Amino acid sequence: MGPEFCGKSGIPWIRCKMSCRILILVLVGFLGVQGMAAVTLQQLVQDAKLTPKKYAGYFSNFKYRQQADIQAWDLFLLSKSGDCDDYAILADEVLKPKGYTTRLISVRMPGALPHVVCYIREEKGYLDFNNRTYMIKIEKCGESLRAIAAKVAKSFEANWTSAVEFTYLGDGMKQAVATVLKTDPPDYDGRSPRPDQNKINF
Amino acid sequence: MKLKFESKQTIEKPVIFLLLLVLGLFAVLSYSSFLYSRESRSTSDWVNQTHALISEADAIVSSLHAGEALLKSFLITGDERDRAGSRMAYADAAEHLDLARAMTRDDPPRHDSLAKVASLLEKRVEFFQKTVRALPAGADEVRKLMKTDSADTDQLEIQKVVEALKVHEMGLLQERDKKSYLQAQRLKWIIGTGVVLQLLTLGFMLYLVFNELSTRRHAAMALTDANQKLEQTVQERTSQLVDANKKLADEILEQKWSNQALEHQLRYNQLIINSIGDLVLVASRASNILRVNTAVLNYTGMESHELVAGPVSRILQIPNDAGAADGNLPAIAAALRDGRDLLHKPALLRNREGTQSRAELNVFPLRDGDKVVGGVIIIQLGEKEAPHGGSELTNSKV
Numbered sequence: 001m002g003p004e005f006c007g008k009s010g011i012p013w014i015r016c017k018m019s020c021r022i023l024i025l026v027l028v029g030f031l032g033v034q035g036m037a038a039v040t041l042q043q044l045v046q047d048a049k050l051t052p053k054k055y056a057g058y059f060s061n062f063k064y065r066q067q068a069d070i071q072a073w074d075l076f077l078l079s080k081s082g083d084c085d086d087y088a089i090l091a092d093e094v095l096k097p098k099g100y101t102t103r104l105i106s107v108r109m110p111g112a113l114p115h116v117v118c119y120i121r122e123e124k125g126y127l128d129f130n131n132r133t134y135m136i137k138i139e140k141c142g143e144s145l146r147a148i149a150a151k152v153a154k155s156f157e158a159n160w161t162s163a164v165e166f167t168y169l170g171d172g173m174k175q176a177v178a179t180v181l182k183t184d185p186p187d188y189d190g191r192s193p194r195p196d197q198n199k200i201n202f
Numbered sequence: 203m204k205l206k207f208e209s210k211q212t213i214e215k216p217v218i219f220l221l222l223l224v225l226g227l228f229a230v231l232s233y234s235s236f237l238y239s240r241e242s243r244s245t246s247d248w249v250n251q252t253h254a255l256i257s258e259a260d261a262i263v264s265s266l267h268a269g270e271a272l273l274k275s276f277l278i279t280g281d282e283r284d285r286a287g288s289r290m291a292y293a294d295a296a297e298h299l300d301l302a303r304a305m306t307r308d309d310p311p312r313h314d315s316l317a318k319v320a321s322l323l324e325k326r327v328e329f330f331q332k333t334v335r336a337l338p339a340g341a342d343e344v345r346k347l348m349k350t351d352s353a354d355t356d357q358l359e360i361q362k363v364v365e366a367l368k369v370h371e372m373g374l375l376q377e378r379d380k381k382s383y384l385q386a387q388r389l390k391w392i393i394g395t396g397v398v399l400q401l402l403t404l405g406f407m408l409y410l411v412f413n414e415l416s417t418r419r420h421a422a423m424a425l426t427d428a429n430q431k432l433e434q435t436v437q438e439r440t441s442q443l444v445d446a447n448k449k450l451a452d453e454i455l456e457q458k459w460s461n462q463a464l465e466h467q468l469r470y471n472q473l474i475i476n477s478i479g480d481l482v483l484v485a486s487r488a489s490n491i492l493r494v495n496t497a498v499l500n501y502t503g504m505e506s507h508e509l510v511a512g513p514v515s516r517i518l519q520i521p522n523d524a525g526a527a528d529g530n531l532p533a534i535a536a537a538l539r540d541g542r543d544l545l546h547k548p549a550l551l552r553n554r555e556g557t558q559s560r561a562e563l564n565v566f567p568l569r570d571g572d573k574v575v576g577g578v579i580i581i582q583l584g585e586k587e588a589p590h591g592g593s594e595l596t597n598s599k600v
Contacts, residue, residue, distance in 0.1 A: 069290055161254040162251070171290075181250065202285070
């Protein structure tokens, strides 16, 4: 398991050839210099020209740190460390007001922690914490839950078992919108009445 | 060519049949592998999901315990972080439960048991809401509420459902594993048998091909030997024929020379016969003239074609020849019939004008083997007689 990546291993780094790695190091250096100063939530919210790619660029020098819970945004940005759900949920939080249609997807793979990505319909792809430091920061794929899950699992060279689309309610609370199992029929979109987790408000 | 053709016909059918057999086996193996691969993928997905369900079920219980503990801690300490942690733990439990319910969508008994867990979870949440709301009323109020809490029973019930679910899923996993193992064994047998059959078939095909090649090689060698022998025989026969031809040519030449010599001899003989003064006739057994010499023509004044095939009696008479009639000369006929010589027989010779001359004839039979085929009549002239009974002596000219 690579320490710099959310999930099972730092697959993209391992898979790269030497020439590719050199290019990546140059880019990382460039983006690292660019992102030396920690970005704040206010900057992200107020940046009218914030695009998914630009968003990913701010996090190019962030370190991977597994958290049991979702961090508070300020803590995440200040510590420059976090995991996939911090990155994806923050993307959902700041890109949605900019007019992007975002969806939060949690993909479960055997023997691995659930991996969360933020799908952006306009980009026809998703933002992934494991893919912030390269030229192509958005993984292109179909918009069905199944297609997204398959693409995410492929990046881990693993199988997937289920994918859950959810909305973030704040304070670490999530609301599942749809659940798809790999063994479900291909045309099943997973949308069915869900228990209202707003009830958990003690 | 015929040999080759027959051989080709012989090997073609078995080789084509074996090739088809190999193709058939290959198709069966490919199809079996494809089916197994598909089944294996499906099994892998199913096993992963089953493990995920067990994992989610475990996570429900652990999240629930964490939530309970944190909430109790909050109730004791009043620390809001514990309250938030408890809420998140319950949210996690709800999320795991939601996923577990999705995973048991096609298994109504398990789905219903998880619905029971959901209602118990809801009950727990309601209780905590009530307890949290009672906090401002003081610790006694909370304590009173806590005494009525059925946490142990609810948690036990949830644990029982989760355990039952896990036992069931483990049973399914075991069953599936057995099925998968048997399927793998079956496939192993199918592939093993198929490979062995293919190897056997290919081996047999190779044997046929090599056998055929060997047969063809032997046939070619036999053909070469036969050709060599034939060539040798032809050479021998040609040599014999050449020798025979040479011999025949020599014989023909010798024959030609012999014929030429005979011809010369005949010509000489004819010349000799024609040059003698005596009249010489060759007659058949029937006493017809076959050949005459020049002396006869000179004496009779007739041409050869007038005399040949005519009776001897036309120019010759034998006086006092008993039985002579119709031109027959009985004495000559008897001599020829008996095959004896007739010597110094007086006779009368007549020419074209009817002049008769006295003559003496000698008859010598001609033999072809033992058989008398004719005779040579040699006439020596005496005195000439008048045409009608008178006599005169004359010599014939040759």
